[in-house]
Amino acid sequence: MIRTNQDFIAYVERLKKGSSHEIDEHVFKPKTTILRQDKRYDSVYLIKKGIAKCYITDENGKEFIQEFLGEGMEFGELEIFSEKLTICSVTSVDELCVYSFSHKTYKALLADDPTFNHLVMKALADKIRYKAPRHSYQHSYPIEDNILRLQKLFPELTEILPKKDIANYIGVTTRSLNRALRELRAKQENLR
Amino acid sequence: MIRTNQDFIAYVERLKKGSSHEIDEHVFKPKTTILRQDKRYDSVYLIKKGIAKCYITDENGKEFIQEFLGEGMEFGELEIFSEKLTICSVTSVDELCVYSFSHKTYKALLADDPTFNHLVMKALADKIRYKAPRHSYQHSYPIEDNILRLQKLFPELTEILPKKDIANYIGVTTRSLNRALRELRAKQENLR
DNA sequence: AGAAAAAAAGGACATTTGTCCCAAGCACGA
DNA sequence: TCGTGCTTGGGACAAATGTCCTTTTTTTCT
Numbered sequence: 001m002i003r004t005n006q007d008f009i010a011y012v013e014r015l016k017k018g019s020s021h022e023i024d025e026h027v028f029k030p031k032t033t034i035l036r037q038d039k040r041y042d043s044v045y046l047i048k049k050g051i052a053k054c055y056i057t058d059e060n061g062k063e064f065i066q067e068f069l070g071e072g073m074e075f076g077e078l079e080i081f082s083e084k085l086t087i088c089s090v091t092s093v094d095e096l097c098v099y100s101f102s103h104k105t106y107k108a109l110l111a112d113d114p115t116f117n118h119l120v121m122k123a124l125a126d127k128i129r130y131k132a133p134r135h136s137y138q139h140s141y142p143i144e145d146n147i148l149r150l151q152k153l154f155p156e157l158t159e160i161l162p163k164k165d166i167a168n169y170i171g172v173t174t175r176s177l178n179r180a181l182r183e184l185r186a187k188q189e190n191l192r
Numbered sequence: 193m194i195r196t197n198q199d200f201i202a203y204v205e206r207l208k209k210g211s212s213h214e215i216d217e218h219v220f221k222p223k224t225t226i227l228r229q230d231k232r233y234d235s236v237y238l239i240k241k242g243i244a245k246c247y248i249t250d251e252n253g254k255e256f257i258q259e260f261l262g263e264g265m266e267f268g269e270l271e272i273f274s275e276k277l278t279i280c281s282v283t284s285v286d287e288l289c290v291y292s293f294s295h296k297t298y299k300a301l302l303a304d305d306p307t308f309n310h311l312v313m314k315a316l317a318d319k320i321r322y323k324a325p326r327h328s329y330q331h332s333y334p335i336e337d338n339i340l341r342l343q344k345l346f347p348e349l350t351e352i353l354p355k356k357d358i359a360n361y362i363g364v365t366t367r368s369l370n371r372a373l374r375e376l377r378a379k380q381e382n383l384r
Numbered sequence: 385a386g387a388a389a390a391a392a393a394g395g396a397c398a399t400t401t402g403t404c405c406c407a408a409g410c411a412c413g414a
Numbered sequence: 415t416c417g418t419g420c421t422t423g424g425g426a427c428a429a430a431t432g433t434c435c436t437t438t439t440t441t442t443c444t
Contacts, residue, residue: 056328064328081310081317087324110313117309118273121302124316125273131320132279135327136248136256139363142430163392171331176431178393334400355422368401370423 001154001169002051003130005072008119012046012099015109015116022105028096035076035090044106046074050096053165054088065169067130068093068157074123080106093160138171143180146170193346193361194243195322197264200311204238204291207301207308214297220288227268227282236268236298242288245357246280257361259322260285260349266315272298285352330363335372338362 016023025048028034035041037057047069054075055065066088069075075090080103101109109116138146147170151158158166167177208215217240220226227233229249239261246267247257258280261267267282272295293301301308330338339362343350350358359369 056324058328058332060332062332064331066324066328078317078321081314082321084321087321111306114303121313121316122273124313124320125270127320128316128323129270129274129276129279131323131327132248132258135323135363136250136258139256140250140252140254162390173432174392175394175433179431182394354420365402366422367403367424371401374424 001150001157002068002070003073003126004070005123005126007072008074008123009046009048009072011115011119015113016099021109022102024100026098026100028092028098030092030094030096032096033089033091034096034098035086035088037087037089038085040085041076041079042103044074044076044080044101044103045090045098046101047071048097048099051093051160052090052096053093054090055168056088063168064171065165067127068169074120077106077120077124079103080110143170143172143176144184147177147180147184193342193349194260194262195265195318196262197315197318199264200266200315201238201240201264203307203311207305208291213301214294216292218290218292220284220290222284222286222288224288225281225283226288226290227278227280229279229281230277232277233268233271234295236266236272236293236295237282238266238291238293239263240289240291243285243352244282244288245285246282247360248280255360256363257357259319260361266312269298269312269316271295272302335362335364335368336376339369339372339376 012023015021026045028050034045034052049071052069052073052075053065054067054069055063057063069090075088076086079086110120111117137149150166150170163174163177167174170177204215207213218237220242226237226244241263244261244265244267245257246259246261247255249255261282267280268278271278302312303309329341342358342362355369356366359366362369364372
């Protein structure tokens with residue numbers, strides 16, 4: 001659920017030391033919104049440390065969380081390829097350290113550095129691979145199954161995130177999430 | 193809903209005429225399954241003409257349609273970047289004409305042809321952009337709204353596709369789709 | 385520390401969607 | 415041309431989820 005990409009971060013750190021490219025560093029406080037849906041930006045970010053949530057808000061104000069980004073994941077890169085507005089808002093969950101590239105630098109790297117090019121391409125492909133089964137799974141299984149799956153994959157996450165985020169990630173209301181959690185607890189009582 | 197990419201097809205046709213690369217052509221009959229989920233393949237396909245559906249089947253046999261691919265859309269390309277199994281099955285809806293590249297050829301083009309490289313990258317980025325709001329929308333709105341949206345975007349599609357596919361695309365059962373359609377009809381009666 | 389705001393939990397009820405059926409229409413192959 | 419098997423349409427009921435609201439607890443800010 002929290003996605004990472006060690007290869008990418010390792011390579012960018014190497015690049016930055018080489019210092020032939022301008023790569024900046026930033027630190028954002030928890031709960032800072034870095035990208036806002038439907039705006040235009042001129043930077044691409046790569047997460048060095050921390051967790052960010054990437055989400056869409058619809059007209060009714062409902063949030064739908066696309067993914068949680070961890071070390072080595074980038075955001076703001078889609079706008080390099082089609083000169084459009086950002087589709088997702090991105091907000092830091094805890095303290096977030098990032099590397100940032102201007103569009104200019106990023107494009108230059110894509111064009112001149114085959115390794116970088118390949119890493120970006122792979123990262124895009126992985127985002128697609130990741131999303132496909134996820135939405136399918138969420139549709140096909142009851143909330144309880146989704147919770148169990150999540151708790152198995154990221155036991156620690158339930159501690160960090162507010163219930164609302166977990167609900168938005170699964171795509172249900174907080175009420176439904178609570179109900180499901182209670183039923184799970186009841187079942188575990190019964191087992192003892 | 194049926195996605196296309198004219199730039200890509202135009203460029204590949206130009207490439208093929210140049211004939212320095214091996215690009216084959218294939219025609220598939222309607223309802224032919226070209227890729228099967230969880231198998232391994234050695235080709236990438238680009239649609240020249242026709243429509244294909246791209247879907248995931250879960251353990252219970254439920255299909256969830258990811259997207260409908262039209263002219264200029266590719267499939268089987270994700271496996272170039274991570275040497276994994278295919279995540280989606282792909283089946284022709286009507287007669288389907290495709291160009292096909294061996295992985296070897298495709299990789300060579302990616303490495304040596306910057307225009308091709310850029311087109312592929314943009315295509316990947318667009319797939320991500322496309323999926324994000326779609327799943328969010330489907331979750332947040334009732335079936336009726338999803339149908340109306342679909343009918344507005346692709347009035348012809350309702351003719352070509354069996355109801356089951358439309359339901360699978362929206363992510364509901366055929367029963368629910370029918371119910372929603374009937375209610376829509378009733379509402380339109382009332383207006384007159 | 386104390387007030388205000390946000391998060392968590394859950395009751396009661398409404399609505400949506402799914403499941404399980406059955407029946408009619410149509411389509412394609414033996 | 416006659417079946418056999420999809421596709422379509424819908425009834426009846428069950429289950430899941432959402433909405434609205436209230437209460438309690440926790441966090442945050444001054």
